Amino acid sequence: MDAKCVNCNMRAEFNIEENKITCKRCKLEIDYDDYIEQMKEKAATLADDFQSSWNRRGF
Ligand SMILES: [Zn+2]
Numbered sequence: 937m938d939a940k941c942v943n944c945n946m947r948a949e950f951n952i953e954e955n956k957i958t959c960k961r962c963k964l965e966i967d968y969d970d971y972i973e974q975m976k977e978k979a980a981t982l983a984d985d986f987q988s989s990w991n992r993r994g995f
Contacts, residue, residue, distance in 0.1 A: 942966075942974040 941948035
């Protein structure tokens with residue numbers, strides 16, 4: 937199963953049997969739960985960035 941690497945944003949692999957995300961490109965290997973947590977944090981950070989740049993433009 938495909939997943940997106942939280943580290944390099946390339947295609948990573950979700951190993952269902954081991955419940956792990958592995959990325960061949962940057963050698964990332966994390967548990968699925970950690971992966972979800974990091975994805976959430978990334979999304980929150982992106983939302984914050986968007987919000988602050990939006991505010992700077994004065995809209
Ligand atoms: Zn990666």
